[in-house]
Amino acid sequence: MFALLLAGCNDTQSTLAPAGTGAQEIARLSWVMFAGAAVVWLAVMALALHATRRRAAPHPPRSARRLVLVGGVLVPTVVLGTLLYHGLLMMPGLREPPQQRRVVVEVSGEQWWWRVRYLREGRPPVTAANEVRLPRGERTELRLSSPDVIHSFWVPALAGKLDMTPGRTSTLVLEPTREGVFEGICAEYCGTAHALMRFKAVVMEPDAFDGWLDRQAAPARPPDGALARHGQAAFRDHGCGACHAVRGTGAAGGVGPDLTHIGSRLSLGAGILPNDREALRGWIADAHASKPGVLMPAFHMLAADEVEAIAAYLEGLE
């Protein structure tokens, strides 16, 4: 049954299919603990079998006490103490800050999405959302925080999870070892849409990462075609820019995700929807339908052609 359950997993969200040094250590520790647990379980089962097969003569009190002391106190103390020691030894190496920094990534847990900022020395920060991109083969420092409630940042394939606590900044160092798109999730109950608070961690070759970040730093592309231009006007007239920023236009809101390059993202609604025209239309008209509790209001008053136009405009913001 266990094998069948495991067969349903893919390796983009699995601690046991590591794609980062942190996850490799955790996977190794998991297998050590699994092996240890298997040995203890076999020993207990063997004792239980032995007990049922012996003639039912009462144990003398001294040997019974010895069994309890050895099996119930000594062995668990030694086994758990060794595992704890082993785990504590791993921690300093995992937290060591990188020597050279291509970029520092700030991630803020919002209700219920991820605000992501890339900081490069001597250059203005680049704001994005719901996707964390990282260069392969380098240690990258992530600074995690939250303005209001506690979230937990977790990309199981890359490393362990770390809480995002209001009022403090926690540092997580990620060192991805292979390219790919990995699933990230919020691992701490944070309110209504907690289970729908996901993101993508995209690991790229360092050169490709630099090119991508340069493109993200650029202002938004002007709308291409009549429909997208109509969409930009509707976006402005209905006040979408009060919550969302589209750099290079008048929209500069900071409440919701930055939409400057939303067309190039891999998902919508913080990792829960594909990024295509149909999902954009549905999200603009009524985000609650796909994400109950989301703070973005429904826009039922928009005409269908306006929704279509705004969707076309956003889709073109690559």
Ligand code: CUA
């Ligand atoms: Cu954010 Cu759970």
